[in-house]
Structures are given as structure tokens and as C-alpha cells.
Amino acid sequence: MKNFLIKLAINIENYKIYHIIILFTTAFIILFMNGFYHIREELKFIANQNRILITKEIDFTIASWFSARINHLENSAKYMEINGVLDNEQMLISFINVLINNHQYFDAIHTLIPGEYFYFNTRKSHDYHENPVYIHQESQLNPMETEWYLDTKKNMKTTISVMKEHASIKKETMNICTPIMYEEKFKGVLCGILKTESLFDRINKLSFPQNAYYFIVNSEGKLLEGSDNSLFQDDMKEQIKQNIDHEKNLVQKKIIVKNSVLTLTKLQDFDWYIGVGMSKEDIMQESTQRVTKHAVVLFLCFILLLVIVNSAHTFLRKRIEKKQKEYEYMLTHRSRISEIGKLISGINHQLKQPLNATALVVSNTLDMSEREILDKQTLEENLKLCQKSITLMDKTIGIFRNFYRCSEEITHFKLLDCIQSVLHVKHVDLSRHNIIVEVNAKEIASIEVKSIENYIQQILLVLIQNAKDALMLEAKNSPKKEIVQKIHLSVFEEFGRVTIDISDWGCGVSKEMNSTLFSEFKSSKKYEGSGIGLYFAKKLAQEKLMGNLILYNRFAPTIFRLTFAQSLPYKES
Amino acid sequence: MHQATLNLLGTFSVLVVEDDEIARIMIKQALKPHCESFYEACDGLEGLELFKEHRIDLIVTDIHLPGLNGFEMMKEILALKPSQLFIVMTSFDTDQNIIHSMQEGACSFLRKPIDIKELQTTLLMSSSKVTHSLKALSSEITVDYRKELILKNGELIFLSQKHHKIFWLLSYNLGRLVTYEMFEDYVYAGESINKSVLHVSILRIKQQLGKILIENSVNMGYILKPWPSD
Numbered sequence: 001m002k003n004f005l006i007k008l009a010i011n012i013e014n015y016k017i018y019h020i021i022i023l024f025t026t027a028f029i030i031l032f033m034n035g036f037y038h039i040r041e042e043l044k045f046i047a048n049q050n051r052i053l054i055t056k057e058i059d060f061t062i063a064s065w066f067s068a069r070i071n072h073l074e075n076s077a078k079y080m081e082i083n084g085v086l087d088n089e090q091m092l093i094s095f096i097n098v099l100i101n102n103h104q105y106f107d108a109i110h111t112l113i114p115g116e117y118f119y120f121n122t123r124k125s126h127d128y129h130e131n132p133v134y135i136h137q138e139s140q141l142n143p144m145e146t147e148w149y150l151d152t153k154k155n156m157k158t159t160i161s162v163m164k165e166h167a168s169i170k171k172e173t174m175n176i177c178t179p180i181m182y183e184e185k186f187k188g189v190l191c192g193i194l195k196t197e198s199l200f201d202r203i204n205k206l207s208f209p210q211n212a213y214y215f216i217v218n219s220e221g222k223l224l225e226g227s228d229n230s231l232f233q234d235d236m237k238e239q240i241k242q243n244i245d246h247e248k249n250l251v252q253k254k255i256i257v258k259n260s261v262l263t264l265t266k267l268q269d270f271d272w273y274i275g276v277g278m279s280k281e282d283i284m285q286e287s288t289q290r291v292t293k294h295a296v297v298l299f300l301c302f303i304l305l306l307v308i309v310n311s312a313h314t315f316l317r318k319r320i321e322k323k324q325k326e327y328e329y330m331l332t333h334r335s336r337i338s339e340i341g342k343l344i345s346g347i348n349h350q351l352k353q354p355l356n357a358t359a360l361v362v363s364n365t366l367d368m369s370e371r372e373i374l375d376k377q378t379l380e381e382n383l384k385l386c387q388k389s390i391t392l393m394d395k396t397i398g399i400f401r402n403f404y405r406c407s408e409e410i411t412h413f414k415l416l417d418c419i420q421s422v423l424h425v426k427h428v429d430l431s432r433h434n435i436i437v438e439v440n441a442k443e444i445a446s447i448e449v450k451s452i453e454n455y456i457q458q459i460l461l462v463l464i465q466n467a468k469d470a471l472m473l474e475a476k477n478s479p480k481k482e483i484v485q486k487i488h489l490s491v492f493e494e495f496g497r498v499t500i501d502i503s504d505w506g507c508g509v510s511k512e513m514n515s516t517l518f519s520e521f522k523s524s525k526k527y528e529g530s531g532i533g534l535y536f537a538k539k540l541a542q543e544k545l546m547g548n549l550i551l552y553n554r555f556a557p558t559i560f561r562l563t564f565a566q567s568l569p570y571k572e573s
Numbered sequence: 574m575h576q577a578t579l580n581l582l583g584t585f586s587v588l589v590v591e592d593d594e595i596a597r598i599m600i601k602q603a604l605k606p607h608c609e610s611f612y613e614a615c616d617g618l619e620g621l622e623l624f625k626e627h628r629i630d631l632i633v634t635d636i637h638l639p640g641l642n643g644f645e646m647m648k649e650i651l652a653l654k655p656s657q658l659f660i661v662m663t664s665f666d667t668d669q670n671i672i673h674s675m676q677e678g679a680c681s682f683l684r685k686p687i688d689i690k691e692l693q694t695t696l697l698m699s700s701s702k703v704t705h706s707l708k709a710l711s712s713e714i715t716v717d718y719r720k721e722l723i724l725k726n727g728e729l730i731f732l733s734q735k736h737h738k739i740f741w742l743l744s745y746n747l748g749r750l751v752t753y754e755m756f757e758d759y760v761y762a763g764e765s766i767n768k769s770v771l772h773v774s775i776l777r778i779k780q781q782l783g784k785i786l787i788e789n790s791v792n793m794g795y796i797l798k799p800w801p802s803d
Contacts, residue, residue, distance in 0.1 A: 024741035079672055182664075292682075349664060349665065351592055352686065353596075353664065353685070354595075355685075356593070356596055356664060356685035356687055357593055357595035357596045357599065358595075359686035359687065359688060359689055360595070360596050360599035360600065360603075360684070360686070360689055361595065361599050363688045363689040363690065364599045364603045364689040367603065367689055367690060368602075368603075371576055373606075378602070382599075382602075385595045385598065385599070388595060391596055428665075431637040431664075431665065434636065434637055434642045434644070436640075436642075441583045447662050485642070546751035549774055
């Protein structure tokens with residue numbers, strides 16, 4: 001399990017981490033949206049409930065406001081009946097006086113007793129004893145024929161009616177009228193008059209939530225609008241009327257008009273309805289705005305957090321990269337120094353062969369000359385051979401110098417020359433261990449490459465070195481076995497890519513080693529650690545040569561395959 | 574070195590195996606005039622072939638050679654002729670190389686760069702080891718190993734070329750089994766042979782040389798046994 005996790009951690013590449021981050025961020029945003037949506041829904045629900053509550057409250061307030069007045073009026077009528085107020089006009093006047101002034105429930109009081117008198121407040125408008133028919137002079141209204149009187153008389157119970165224009169007050173009024181009984185017989189009507197405008201003024205004195213409005217409507221669609229009401233529109237009225245017409249027995253009804261929710265509640269025992277309207281949006285808006293504000297702030301904070309985390313991560317990564325680069329540089333430098341040391345001693349040996357030849361030529365010529373058997377032709381031939389040796393030595397030094405100059409220049413060169421230079425550099429080491437390197441030289445003599453020669457050489461050096469190490473290790477591990485002391489290089493070129501297979505019949509690459517072969521600073525530790533190592537070789541091949549280095553075959557023969565682009569574009573420096 | 578001293582090499586045949594052309598030319602220049610015969614090869618395989626074709630007293634070889642390296646060549650040759658003398662020269666005087674050379678039976682070891690006089694001296698010194706060479710194989714037959722001569726009652730006897738080789742292969746491995754493979758390798762240039770052909774040849778040789786002790790080891794090869802000395 002632990003191993004699995006470690007392996008997983010190793011295998012996760014950078015881009016995968018980014019994928020994970022993006023995935024998580026998306027998930028978070030979705031969750032966030034979801035939460036926001038749910039909160040909104042919850043708010044809506046609460047707002048709705050709130051609306052219902054408010055409606056009920058208004059409803060209740062208005063209803064009780066009305067019932068207080070109605071009760072008062074009815075009680076007064078009862079009082080009149082019991083105490084025989086009507087019999088004494090003086091008493092009636094003082095009673096009306098009390099009725100008006102005590103609670104100021106009404107703007108005016110009508111007391112109409114047919115055949116007796118008609119009182120407007122405490123003023124006696126008409127005495128039916130004087131004239132049985134009374135018509136108000138200005139309005140031409142006969143109180144006996146008004147709606148409020150007839151309705152009340154007909155129904156024998158309290159009624160509410162509306163007068164378009166009151167005869168004395170000269171304004172629209174609402175008349176709450178109750179019959180006055182006398183010995184169980186209809187005697188007259190007691191009316192409380194409320195000016196419509198003052199009606200709403202009075203109601204407004206009660207405190208209501210701001211975003212609600214209300215109105216009072218009767219079954220015939222007569223509508224009394226609440227105070228400041230721009231929200232209330234004509235088409236709404238129509239809607240309300242229709243709704244009332246349809247259901248005569250309606251007690252409470254919810255009507256949704258446009259963005260408003262109207263609730264109609266029947267006023268007890270009357271054909272009047274109290275309507276409370278509330279804008280859906282209004283009630284939502286405030287809380288939604290607040291929630292949205294918080295959500296936006298939260299979201300911005302999250303984005304900020306992301307940005308900060310990301311930049312911190314980038315910063316750290318850059319630092320680590322820098323460190324790593326330094327470390328890599330140090331490592332390459334160190335390995336290169338050891339390599340140089342090793343190969344400087346190599347140069348000494350490398351020069352041995354031409355040096356040997358030269359020494360032989362010189363000593364032989366000298367010997368012949370001493371014995372006086374040296375003719376001119378032999379002398380010249382020998383000197384030429386000597387020259388040839390010296391040229392070879394010069395070439396050797398040149399190759400070594402180029403090899404360690406580490407130029408990154410992209411140049412045109414012949415691949416065979418390049419390979420042979422490497423073999424030349426490695427010649428001593430290989431000769432010392434009697435290892436032969438075979439190259440299909442004839443086939444590749446014509447291949448030309450435009451690339452970074454030095455890098456190719458470095459990589460080949462590593463591979464040849466490894467092959468050599470593998471051969472030596474095999475020789476050490478199984479001394480009795482006949483080992484083919486040979487490293488084979490096969491080169492081919494197709495489709496603009498050059499492939500070099502380096503094969504040996506050495507100890508091979510074990511399965512365990514296979515996984516870590518190209519990982520950092522590992523493979524070369526196993527051996528004596530020469531060259532830049534497979535890790536760097538692969539890196540060079542991938543990053544600088546547009547190619548790759550892979551293990552093509554693990555064992556018998558072990559084949560490493562180096563591929564690289566035949567022609568690299570010139571870099572802009 | 575004095576001319577006369579060098580002329581001591583006059584009876585020796587020398588094979589030089591060296592992959593560096595200039596070095597080879599120089600060694601040739603310095604040795605050829607003084608040797609009975611001089612052969613040169615640029616790699617181990619060529620050296621081995623020359624050895625099979627010719628009588629060679631001394632082999633001077635480099636270790637690092639293309640194809641068949643010095644040690645491998647020495648191994649092959651010594652399998653055929655255990656008494657062969659070698660002088661090893663190399664620029665890599667590692668202990669491993671020296672020990673290996675000793676084990677393979679080299680009689681001398683030269684470091685490069687080589688001084689021609691040093692080479693000549695070493696050759697002379699080594700040649701002294703070749704001198705003792707007469708051996709009696711029966712009451713009648715005596716052989717001169719160095720010159721590959723067969724004497725019957727003091728007179729030279731010449732065998733046909735194939736028989737000569739068969740005989741000398743047996744002689745070089747006196748008292749040891751010479752396998753069919755060795756015959757094939759040395760006498761018949763690696764071609765596989767019918768055992769009866771070889772048997773006929775052996776019989777002919779016995780006919781010519783009289784009672785020498787060549788015995789057949791069934792399905793393996795032949796052994797030439799030394800004459801039990803008095």
C-alpha cells in the first residue's frame with residue numbers, strides 16, 4: 001500500500017497536478033453555486049411564509065379595526081334600545097355626542113328614525129313630524145331611499161355601504177349602519193360614517209410592513225384603494241373583480257397577478273373583502289441582495305486565495321527549480337571533472353600508439369644509420385611515417401579538445417566522423433579491456449547531420465561506457481563464461497531521424513533496474529560513475545536534440561536506442 | 574647492436590601481429606633482414622592462419638587487436654602447439670595484462686613505446702629457449718622440433734604436406750590427446766573430415782616412419798606417446 005502510494009506520488013506529473021487543482025476548483029464552484037441556490041430557495045420559502053404572516057397580520061389588524069367599530073355601533077344601538085334613548089331627543093343628542101367624541105371612531109353619525117327625525121351628528125337635519133318627505137337640498141338625496149338605509153332595513157343587520165358623495169361631507173364615504181330595534185321592531189338606522197380617505201388615514205396609523213399594500217373591496221367589485229399605491233393598477237382591479245364574481249362563497253383567496261401576490265379575505269358577515277398585496281420581488285430583493293453580496297465577496301476571496309496559493313506555488317517551484325538547476329550543474333560539472341581526469345590519463349594512453357610508432361621509426365632509423373645500412377629512400381620513407389604519426393597525435397589531441405569544449409553550436413557534420421571521434425576518445429579505455437566496437441561504417445559514411453555534435457558524442461560516450469561496464473560486470477560475475485567482448489553500433493537514418501542502436505552482450509538490465517534506469521542520479525551509481533549518466537543523456541536527447549533515448553532490449557543483447565532529429569533548426573541566440 | 578649478433582636470429586622464423594601499420598613496417602624493417610623468415614599480420618585471425626600455414630618459432634603480438642585479440646589468438650595457438658613462444662607487447666601495462674600474459678605462456682613482455690633495440694634483444698633472449706629441440710620418438714626416429722625436421726637413422730625424411738602437418742601436430746602435443754577437432758583446425762583448415770581419411774593418413778605415416786607410438790583413442794583422437802627412454 002505504502003509502496004503503491006509512493007509510486008503514485010512519483011508518477012504524478014506536474015500537469016496532472018494542475019488537472020487535479022482545476023477539478024477541485026470546479027467542484028468547489030459547483031458546490032458553492034449549489035449552496036447559494038439552496039440558500040435562495042430557503043429565503044424564498046421564508047419570504048413566502050413571512051408574506052403569509054404579514055398578510056395575516058394586516059388582515060387581522062384591519063378586520064379587528066372594522067369589527068371594533070361595528071361592535072361599537074351595534075352596542076350603541078342596543079344601548080339605545082334598552083335605555084329608550086330615542087324617546088328623549090336631549091338624551092339622544094348627548095348620546096351621539098359621546099359616540100362621536102369618545103373614541104373618534106367615526107367622522108360622522110347618522111341617526112335616522114323614520115317618521116321621527118333624521119340626525120346628522122348632533123344636528124337635527126330633519127324632523128319627519130314637520131314633513132314626512134325629506135330631500136336634501138344640495139344633493140337631492142332622500143335619506144330614506146339611500147342604499148345604506150334600505151339595505152339595513154331589508155337585512156335587519158349591520159351593513160356596510162359606500163356613498164359616492166355624501167350629502168353633507170361631500171366626499172366618498174363608507175357607511176356602517178346598524179338597525180335600531182325597539183321592542184323587537186325595526187325603529188330606525190344608526191350609521192357610522194367614515195370618509196374613505198380618512199378611513200385609510202386611520203388604518204395607516206396602524207404599523208404595517210413597508211412593502212405591503214392593502215385595499216378593501218366589496219362583492220360587486222367596488223374598490224377602495226389603500227393610500228399611496230402606484231403599484232395598484234387597473235388590470236389588477238379587473239382580475240380581482242373576476243375572482244370575486246366567480247366564487248361567491250370565498251373566504252380567503254390567493255391571487256397572483258404579475259409579480260404581486262394578492263390575498264383576499266372576507267370580512268366576517270359582510271360582503272366586503274380585505275385585500276393585501278405584496279410584491280414577490282420586493283420581499284425577495286432585499287434578502288437576496290444581501291446574500292448575493294456575501295456570496296460575491298466570498299467568491300472573490302476564494303479567487304484571491306487561489307491566486308495567492310498559485311503564485312506561492314510558482315514561487316516555490318521556481319526556487320526549487322533554480323536549486324535543482326544549480327545542483328544539476330554542479331553534478332554535471334563534478335562528473336565532468338572526474339571524466340576529464342579519467343580521459344586525460346586516456347589521452348596519455350591514446351598518444352601511446354603513435355608515440356610507439358614514432359619511437360620505433362626513430363630508433364630503427366638510428367640503428368640502421370649506426371650500422372650504416374641506411375639508404376636515402378628508407379630514410380625518406382621513415383621520415384614520412386614519422387610525420388604521419390605526428391599528424392595522428394595532433395588529430396588525437398584535437399579530438400579530445402573538441403570533445404571537452406562542450407559547445408552547444410548546431411553544425412553540419414558527418415555522423416561517422418562524430419562516432420569515430422567518440423570511439424577515438426574511448427579507444428584507450430576499450431583497448432585496455434580488449435573490447436571492440438563495431439560500426440556499420442560503410443553504410444553510414446554518407447549520413448550528414450545538422451545538430452549539436454558534442455551532445456551526440458556525450459550521449460554515445462555514456463552508452464558506450466555503460467556497455468563496457470556491463471561487459472566487465474558480466475566477466476566478473478561469471479568468469480568462466482565466454483563473453484563476446486564487443487559493442488555493436490548500428491546506425492540508420494529514415495524520415496529525417498537518425499537512430500543509433502548500441503548493443504552489447506553484457507550483464508543486461510534487470511527488471512528492477514529497468515524502472516529506475518533513467519531516473520535521476522541512479523543508474524551510474526551502480527558502476528563507477530563515469531560520464532553524465534543515463535538520466536542526463538536522456539534529458540539531453542529529449543531537450544536538446546529533439547530525440548529520445550530508450551532501452552530497446554533488456555538482455556542478450558542489451559540495446560539502447562538513441563534517436564534524434566537529423567536536422568535541428570538553428571537557434572536564435 | 575652489432576650485425577653479427579643480429580645474425581644469430583638467422584635461423585628463426587618470426588611472426589609479428591600488430592594492428593598499427595607504422596609500427597608493423599618498422600618492426601619488419603628492423604627484423605626481416607636478420608630472420609630466416611618473417612611473417613606479419615594485422616589481427617589475431619590473420620596471425621592464427623599464418624601460424625597454421627608456416628613453421629614459426631617466435632610470435633611477437635600486441636594484446637589489443639581487432640577481431641581476435643592477442644590473448645585469444647595465443648589460446649588458440651597454444652592449444653595446437655603448447656610449446657609455442659610468445660612475446661607480448663602492449664601500451665597498457667596493467668597488472669591484469671601482465672598476469673594474463675604469464676598465464677597464457679608468454680615468455681616476455683614489452684611496454685610501448687618500443688625501442689627497436691629492446692625488441693631485438695628480447696627476441697634474441699627468447700630465441701635461446703628454442704635451441705634445445707631434438708627428441709627421439711623411437712629407436713629410429715628423431716625429430717628436430719625447431720626446424721620441424723624428421724630424421725630416420727640420421728637421414729632426413731620428408732612427408733607429404735598433409736602428413737607433415739598431422740605428424741607435427743601430434744609431435745607438438747607429445748603424450749597428449751590430439752582431438753579430431755584439432756586435426757580439422759590445424760590440418761584441414763577447419764573443414765570437417767571423415768575419420769577414416771585421417772586413419773588412412775596416420776597409417777601411411779606409421780608406414781613411413783616405422784614403429785612410432787601413435788595410438789587411437791576411440792572416437793576422440795590420437796595420441797603420440799614418447800618413446801620410453803632407456
